[in-house]
Amino acid sequence: xxxxxxxxxxxxxxxxxxxxxxxxxxxxxxxxxxxxxxxxxxxxxxxxxxxxxxxxxxxxxxxxxxxxxxxxxxxxxxxxxxxxxxxxxxxxxxxxxxxxxxxxx
Numbered sequence: 001x002x003x004x005x006x007x008x009x010x011x012x013x014x015x016x017x018x019x020x021x022x023x024x025x026x027x028x029x030x031x032x033x034x035x036x037x038x039x040x041x042x043x044x045x046x047x048x049x050x051x052x053x054x055x056x057x058x059x060x061x062x063x064x065x066x067x068x069x070x071x072x073x074x075x076x077x078x079x080x081x082x083x084x085x086x087x088x089x090x091x092x093x094x095x096x097x098x099x100x101x102x103x104x105x
Contacts, residue, residue, distance in 0.1 A: 006031055006039050008076060011065065014049065015073055018064035048072070 006028070013019060013027040024036060031039075040063060043049035048069035054060040065072075 004039070004042070006035060007043060008079070010036070010039055010043065011048065011069060011072055012076055014063060014065045014069070015076075018052070018062040020060065020062055024063065043069070 009028050009031075010024065013024055019027065021033075021036070021040075024040075025031070025033060028036070040049060040051070044051050047066055050064050050066050050069075052062050052064065054062075
């Protein structure tokens with residue numbers, strides 16, 4: 001689910017706090033409103049995101065991560081750390097040397 005385009009970015013944005021749709025759009029300006037809506041519905045079906053509608057007027061809809069969704073922070077952190085290792089020549093060498101050391105053992 002996090003491998004689908006935009007899902008990781010949406011989850012990352014929601015890690016800080018609950019956000020309204022317009023706030024998510026502001027945090028991810030490259031995503032279209034239709035795609036954001038589609039991805040939020042998918043994440044909600046997967047029980048990673050919770051959609052809350054206020055009973056007040058005007059109605060306010062906010063999106064937040066469920067407990068399961070919050071657990072993905074560990075996965076996203078690991079992916080971010082891994083990608084930093086591949087972002088430059090120094091990182092490539094470090095990961096390559098590490099992989100070479102492990103394969104030689």
